[in-house]
Amino acid sequence: MKLEDKLKEYFQLTQFRGGQKETIASVLNHRDTLAMLPTGTGKSLCYQFAGMLLEGTVIIISPLLSLMQDQVEQMKMKGEKRVVALNSFLTPGEKQRVLKRINQYKYIFISPEMISMTHILEIFQRMKICLFVIDEAHCISQWGYDFRPDYQKLGKIRQKLNNPLTLALTATATEEIRKDIKRSLNLENVEEIIYSVDRPNIAINIEELAHTQEKMEKLLANIQALDGQGIVYFSSKKLAEQTVAFLKERASKRIMAYHGGMSQEDRILVQQQFQAGQLDVICATSAFGMGINKEDIRFIIHFHMPTQLESYLQEIGRAGRDGNQSVSMVLYTPGDEWIAYQLIESELPDELQINKWKALLRKYRTFDDWMKNESYQLQMLFSEIQWRVLESYIEPKNKSMEELWHSLELYCKFREERVKVKKQKIQELIAWLHSETCRRKYIMEYFGEKYKSKRKEKCCDRCGLELSDFFQSKNNRQDMPQVDWKEQLAFILNIKK
Incomplete structure (x- = not known):
């Protein structure tokens, strides 16, 4: 059987992207597989393709509701009707109807929290599972940037399901975290498909600015000049909202906010509008992105620095999925790292909270x-x-x-160690921001890769990147409305005159 022929038959594609064919072949050879493929290279095709050739049900563990819904909708649009997401989007009645005819579904998306429920697990134990997929598998590791405690239970759940053929997928995992994934899932004779974390079509630009007001002015200039759709990442929900209000007054772009404080309906609406090209820019927290499979995002801007290189790569990976040139920008001001430190400290309950309890x-x-x-x-x-x-x-x-x-004593020790590791990750990212070497080379060496490319064009700011290559031509730009934007900016940043 030639896999390329099946690829054309099932997906109307003529060739695989890097790592897809090797991953599919490993699964079809009934090998438990850990695949690290760059964000945007089509990891979902691996289990969709394999599922079509394996007899039984494919269970996909996914961390986000938006990610599940997006995958289900896209598969249905491509003609696959035997797909469902078991999550809180379903009403109790809908959930009961799905469970009654569960054997009719080929692909079942489910959260790690829901599959842990006794009655759900008992239903799955009676099914013939041909493939057990863990998407975003780095969430398993307590040292990973996006640790989810319920992911750590998946090893025991896998055992209760009689250790089905397993595919663990991630885009960013150091060797240490990959070992943690294999240990947690009890994968012994596992095939590892490890591809470069490099996305050569995404240029990288870091700009250090003197203060937050200058950063906001730079953001405004970039938003107005950049071509195509993009995402701006913030650490603060409030500042994301305020920046949207500021940019709407000044920039001739369609801009909306997206963050976890919005209602589920509003988040879905913004996501759908962005997908449909009805919005140009999303000002978002890290809650936005994992559910987005949009190929033509042209730029990612970090208004606040991420907390580590792994999350940075995950977030810029939203851009350039069509293979065309895109750009990532980090706007950094000295002291930004303290926001990242505060986020880490507040992520888990601290000793004071525990003592109060x-x-x-x-x-x-x-x-x-x-x-x-x-x-x-x-x-x-x-x-x-x-x-x-x-x-x-x-x-x-x-x-x-x-x-x-x-x-609780054990937890406090765990928290202390995790905070220590995450602070080290911030220091590593700060070192990258200040490094004089090629940005891409630094990242690849961080993940244990050898950097071989000698290209300079559209690589990074250390290699002579020209940001103007990503700007709209002057003839295509719309005139900006005349408002007292400096006064508005001072208001947003609480600057007293």
Whole structure:
């Protein structure tokens, strides 16, 4: 069987992208496979293709609702009707109907949280699973940039499903994290398909600016000049919203915000408008992007620096999926790293929060007793994400206070080590921002690759990149409305006159 013939038959494509054919061939040879393929190279085709040639159901573990919905909708548009996403988008009635006819589906997308539910797992145990796919597999590693505690349970779930043929997919994982993925999933004789993290069609530009006001002025100039659609990443929901208001007044572009504080309906609407080309620029937090499979995004701008090189690569990987030239920009001002440090410190409950909780727990015999009487305290002590991580780590249900105390001690040690590692990641990214060497060479060596290319054109700012190559021609630009934008900027940045 020639895989290229099947590729044309199933997907109307004439050739595979880098790593796709090797990954598919490994799975069809019934080898557990870990594939690290660059963002934008079509990892989803690997399990869709293999599923068509394997007998049984393909289960795909996915971390985000938006990512699942996007994949399901795209597969349906291409003619695959035997696909469904089991998630909170379904009403109770819809969920029951899906579960009743679960064997009719070839591809089932599901979150790690939902597959952990006893009744769901029991249904899957009765099914013939031909392929168990873990998308964004770096979420398994507690040292990864996007650790999800529920991902760490997938090894045990895989065992309960009788260790089906497994495909773990990621775009950014160091050798250490790849080892963590294999260990957590209990993959022993695993085939590794490791491709370069380099995206040669994405130019890299870092610009250091004196202060935030200058950074905002530079963002405005770039937004107005750059050709095509793009994403601007922020660490702050509030600043993303305020910047949208500022840019709408000044730039002749269609701009909207996207972040986790918006309603689910509003997020879906913005995503669909961007996909359809009805918006030019999205000012977003990192919540935006993983559900986007848009080929012609031309630029990514980081208004706030990411917390590590892995997340930077993941986010710029939204651009240039059509293979055409795109650009990534980081606007850096000295002190930006403190925002990243604050994000890391607030990500997990700290010792002060834990001690406050302990004080409330003391008068009860078990965690369950406390929950019956004072569960309302949780939302005052921890954010939703903080509690989800903490609960997953300590597993408090049915524990005595003595057992819970021991679990909390272990958690505090885990948090201390994780914060230490993540601070080191920030320092590594700062070193990259200040390095004099080629940006691309630095990244590739960070991931253990040898940099062989000697090209200079459209590589990075250290190699003579001309940003004007990515600007619209003056003839195509629209005149900007005349407003007192400096006054507005001062208001946004709380600058007193």
